Amino acid sequence: MYPETAAWSWEPFDEFRRLQRDMNRLFHGAGASQEPFPALNIYGNEEKALVTAELPGVDPKQLGINVNGNRLSIEGERKLDAVSDGVVCHRCERGQGRFARTVMLPFNVDADKVSASYRNGILTITLPREESAKPRKIQITQG
Amino acid sequence: MSAKEKQVAVEKKTDSGQPAELTRDLPVFAPDVDIYEKDDAIMVLCDMPGVDDKHIDITLENDVLTLTGYQDTAEPEDITLLHRGYDHGIFQRSFTLSTEVDRAKIAARINQGVLQITLPKAEEAKPRKITVSAGA
Known part of the structure; x- marks a missing residue:
């Protein structure tokens, strides 16, 4: 029996995108997140x-x-909450x-x-x- | 673009890189953190979506501050996952604090998935203004 999800939404390009995403995950760390x-x-x-x-x-x-x-x-x-002047930011990771x-x-x-x-x-x-x-x-x- | 104006983006959830592994079988992520230093305190802001106030551990040991947040990992029932854009797990990060922190006055609260920790500086570590007197 085929998986239920595939029956709803199978699109050939979705498969490509999924493959691309999996590959990106595999080579993770290189470049920005996808x-x-x-x-x-x-x-x-x-x-x-x-x-x-x-x-x-x-x-x-x-x-x-x-x-x-x-x-x-x-x-x-x-x-982000505005931080008052004169405050040193040691780390700013949140976008x-x-x-x-x-x-x-x-x-x-x-x-x-x-x-x-x-x-x-x-x-x-x-x-x-x-x-x-x-x-x-x-x-x-x-x- | 200055560092303060970082654009929103999906940060790839990275492994926390903790030397000691947790005993629970869940992925451990390093959450995004902002650290600010004020004259009287150090502020730590940490993104922990899906974590409520009852599932957070904050410890300070030997100047190492460790934040651990346990995400609600329950998946919705009777429904099939079609696309996974993010995983559930545990957020954990440690920082070494360089300034003397008044351990008794550390305060933390979580609101809308953002953990905010205020680490007040001890009296002796606060900046002091030295008055210069003119010589005779």
């Missing part, structure tokens, strides 16, 4: 899709989530600025029922499938 900000984990089943993102220290009010068909866009801005990312989900979602929560720096978006995109069981009639 995954656009923010990094996302995407889950799906027959009812809904679930998208989680690591966004530590981002004001939820600065986040914009847009859904159109099967496209999910996340944009926002990360502002700041605007970001935007759009992902294509394997099915259309019902934009009215999308919900999102932000807790401990993790953004979780729940995207129920559009009624017409839900899998249907087909009855076979005897001839």
Whole structure:
């Protein structure tokens, strides 16, 4: 039996991208990271899709989530707390600025029922499938 | 672009490089950290997404400050993973503090996945202004 995920979203170019990503991971450390900000984990089943993102220290009010068909866009801005003058910065590794990312989900979602929560720096978006995109069981009639 | 205006980017989660391994079977990452020095304190800001206040250990031993944050590693149930952009694990990093820190007054709080530690300097380590008197 084929894995379920492959049946939903198999795209030849996705396979290439996946290969590219795996190769990048293999040669990790050379150059900038390949995954656009923010990094996302995407889950799906027959009812809904679930998208989680690591966004530590981002004001939820600065986040914009847009859904159109099967496209999910996340944009926002990360502002670090302003540090007063005369403060020596020994190490500055945390980034700041605007970001935007759009992902294509394997099915259309019902934009009215999308919900999102932000807790401990993790953004979780729940995207129920559009009624017409839900899998249907087909009855076979005897001839 | 100055160092203070680093652009947001997905930082590849790197191994923490700790000499001693943890006993738990989870990947250990080095979290991104900002360290500021003020006249009276050292401030450490550390990105630990998915870590709440009950899952953090902060220790200071022999001037080595160690931060450990345990991420909530529970995956959502009854749902298939389609794409993994980041892993779950443990954040850990250690720093050697060069200045005398008043150990009794170290304060830490975590908000929205950002850990903030204030390490007040001990009285004797604070900068002092020396008044110069004019010679006769």
